[in-house]
Amino acid sequence: MDTNLKSKLMKYMVGNFTCREIARLVTDYLDGSLTLGERVRFQLHLGLCFACRNYLRQMKYTIATLRQLPPEPVPPHVKEELLKRFRTWKQRPSQSSGKPETD
């Protein structure tokens, strides 16, 4: 189909969300911080646009990949040192010195 015609129709059907706006709003969408109207228009655009559906999937995939990154390896000597410091701290009778950490 003629792309010009398609884009005109999409503009008509999907309000004024272009693919660029979808790409810009994708994090807001995933965070659930769009208004109801924006959300509906976003999903309508997705329903009509393969490219943006792929883009959203790619974003989700990127996030899932980041979530799978292993933690930074902590060298064994650091771990040993930590345990040593813990034991020293525990044996100390008074634990009230030092800068207070508020929560």
Added chain:
Amino acid sequence: MFEHFFFFLLGHGIYQVEPAWIKYVLCHRPLIVIVGLRIILRSVVRVSLYYVGLTISSSPLTVHDRLNLDEPGLVQALQAGDERVFAAVMDWYSGSLLRLALSYVPSRAVAEEVVQETWMGVFEGIHRFESRSSFKTWLFRILTNRAKTRGIRESRYEPFGLSASSTDADEGPSLEDSLFVAEGSGEGHWIDPPQAWEPDTPERVLLSKECRAAIEQAIESLPATQRQVMTLRDIEGVSSEEVCNILEISETNQRVLLHRARTKVRRELAPYVQGDKR
């Protein structure tokens, strides 16, 4: 009936256009119905879950699961100085702390020291911890405080409050603009529409050393604040509310930083997961 609805939407102009318009609407009708049903179904599920008093949670394993303790139990055990619990908690969080520390200080050695200082802060402060925030949030807050102090002391470090936020702002609001048609009839459309990525799981993709190096490299080259938000939100899975609390930034600012970081990492990940199409 459905056709009437769309004729109504399209207005009287519908009778003057080529059949292609109508064909387009008709052939995409199933999609529109599916989207509509999805919205309705989701809200029904959400409302019913709300009334049953459940929340959808698919949270991964936490240190609480591993120790079989709830949050108050964990804090109590730490306050009592239980070595088994302390060892497990230090083992669990040190890698995450190290990752975040690396975004504040120039070298790994200094970051390791910051992690140690953080745990010293925990030893000193755990008795005064009053569970106004979660232990995890509190822990990361101690780290960011120590790391900032330490970072300022290191000469190579520029104070983040000023430089990082200004460089972030310099990037402008339109990071993705190069991906889209700038003007003309197709304005705002993809120059190169995203393809489906190959359906390999993230775990399998990360097995490729090259790919992992590329992702780590992409994260490292982010501006510091973007890197911090991404580390906490996406890698450690901290909630947005807690991230704002830890980094002391606004919710909106946090989302902008996260969005920029994700856009860049997606771009770096793309070559490794794209099919053979290109």
